[in-house]
Amino acid sequence: VLSETDYCSFKAEVKPMDSFLKYEEPRCKEIKELKLNVGKYKLTELEMSENYRKIYEYLENEKPHLDPNINLTKFSSDLKACSHNISLTINCKFEMNFFDLINSYRIEHAKLRLIAFDKNHLTIESVSSESGFNSMSSFYRAFKKHANCTPTEFLNKRVQQAV
Numbered sequence: 001v002l003s004e005t006d007y008c009s010f011k012a013e014v015k016p017m018d019s020f021l022k023y024e025e026p027r028c029k030e031i032k033e034l035k036l037n038v039g040k041y042k043l044t045e046l047e048m049s050e051n052y053r054k055i056y057e058y059l060e061n062e063k064p065h066l067d068p069n070i071n072l073t074k075f076s077s078d079l080k081a082c083s084h085n086i087s088l089t090i091n092c093k094f095e096m097n098f099f100d101l102i103n104s105y106r107i108e109h110a111k112l113r114l115i116a117f118d119k120n121h122l123t124i125e126s127v128s129s130e131s132g133f134n135s136m137s138s139f140y141r142a143f144k145k146h147a148n149c150t151p152t153e154f155l156n157k158r159v160q161q162a163v
Contacts, residue, residue, distance in 0.1 A: 043085055051089035054079055065105035066132045072098045103142040106131045110139070111147065114154055124151050 043051070058079055064070050075098070076083035087098055094101050110131040113122065128139035128151075143151050 048089050052093040065102045068132050068134050104146050107143055107146040
């Protein structure tokens with residue numbers, strides 16, 4: 001609590017009060033959004049950006065997509081965040097749902113494994129399993145969706161490019 005003298009000194013030193021009152025600063029806009037309840041979502045842009053950063057870093061560093069049993073609840077729990085907020089952030093910032101996000105990371109992992117296919121004597125089934133898929137049908141469906149070709153077509157393209 002400031003004394004009247006301290007408050008007057010503080011107020012005299014702080015000149016950008018007008019921008020706060022007009023909601024011009026980024027944080028002020030968020031306050032206005034919350035006060036007016038104009039926002040489409042219950043998260044501010046700042047909260048979504050922070051969640052996006054946490055999700056991205058978690059996916060890149062911990063690779064939870066390789067766990068065939070990953071789900072939104074476990075994913076959110078690992079991030080120590082509300083599953084609704086994580087889902088909302090994924091939908092808005094990544095522009096896809098949770099399972100599409102997980103599968104997109106799985107397919108990128110599978111592509112890297114398939115590129116090394118000949119060297120490691122792998123099977124498509126082993127690549128599927130290593131990438132976190134529970135079944136070949138879900139692997140093929142996701143691969144087709146995210147890579148616009150089947151794993152076999154992907155391999156054939158690689159062979160043709162090598163020639």
